[in-house]
Amino acid sequence: MNQTQRTLQEYHTTLPPAQVIARAKQFFTRNVSIYAAFIEREGTGYVGFRGQGGEELYIGAVEKDGTTLVTGSTYLYDMHVARFFTTLPPFVLSEQLLPPGPAVQQGPDLPVRP
DSSP states (O other): OOHHHHHEEEEEESSOHHHHHHHHHHHHHHSOOSSOEEEEEEETTEEEEEEGGGOEEEEEEEEETTEEEEEEEESSOHHHHHHHHHTSOBOOOOOOOOOOOHHHHTOOOOOOOO
16 A cells, blocks of 8 residues: 555445544544544534644545445554544445346356366
8 A cells, every 4th residue: 555545545334424523533532542633623524633743634424325435634643544444334335136037047058168
């Protein structure tokens, strides 16, 4: 994973955006003991933290296509953002197959040649 992929991370979850933000506030102010982070800004759908050496960390959440898209942006806290994402229930896209059609009833498949 290169630095650009670590500084902006995305995750899809089934939780509503407000609940994601509430969990982020709890996680980053309590679970990141070696690099303390404090809430600096917050609004509808996002929360910003300030940490060691003035480092910024932002978590945003928005509903998109029937799921909640969560983004995390930081330079120093990339490992903690990834760890936070693992605490969220994942959104799993389910696909439904079409019922068997005429091609299935047509006949057996040809044998596979070695």
